[in-house]
Amino acid sequence: MRKIDIIGNDDLMKSLSKYQIALFIIFGSLFFIMVKMSNTIDVFDSTIKNIIVGVGVLIGMFILHELIHGLFFKLFSPENKVHFGVAKGMIYCAIPGGTFTPLTFAISAIAPFMIITTIFIITLYIGILPKVFFVTMATMHGMSCVGDFYWVVKMTQIPKSSKIETTHTGIVITEKV
Numbered sequence: 001m002r003k004i005d006i007i008g009n010d011d012l013m014k015s016l017s018k019y020q021i022a023l024f025i026i027f028g029s030l031f032f033i034m035v036k037m038s039n040t041i042d043v044f045d046s047t048i049k050n051i052i053v054g055v056g057v058l059i060g061m062f063i064l065h066e067l068i069h070g071l072f073f074k075l076f077s078p079e080n081k082v083h084f085g086v087a088k089g090m091i092y093c094a095i096p097g098g099t100f101t102p103l104t105f106a107i108s109a110i111a112p113f114m115i116i117t118t119i120f121i122i123t124l125y126i127g128i129l130p131k132v133f134f135v136t137m138a139t140m141h142g143m144s145c146v147g148d149f150y151w152v153v154k155m156t157q158i159p160k161s162s163k164i165e166t167t168h169t170g171i172v173i174t175e176k177v
Helices: 010-036 047-076 102-125 131-144 146-156
Strands: 002-005 083-087 090-094 163-166 170-174
Touching: 010 102, 010 131, 010 146, 047 090, 047 102, 047 131, 102 131, 102 146, 102 163, 146 170
Parallel strands: none
Antiparallel strands: 002 170, 083 090, 163 170
């Protein structure tokens, strides 16, 4: 049994922060290129509307992100209760007592990135989300998914027969021999 404490491990948090910088550059560049292929407006005409939409999208994005985690956790472990919390400035979702395979945990980890990024891209290209909001929010969300990407990488490094359990600070991996 191996426990990975992502929230209480300052060295891991510092390492993930460095990867966030790389993700900022990668996603920022990718999304910047995407807006160049869009006919959407740059920003709304009203400063107040820009502020309200910006704050609303930012808050909504993080809430939706954790709700998607919770939905997938519940889908793969329906008998357990989903918990949401905040620790060290990070919002998290856990389902203590629920067990996952590496594949189902990886799906649960990556689902918010895939779904929210798709929503951002669709709203950009159908003209709902202005270019500045798209680049800013999609990049911020992508780089904020660093912990989720970390979990996906970890799931590729353990035996497929392993069992994963979430905790309020990370995960417990039980490898079957």
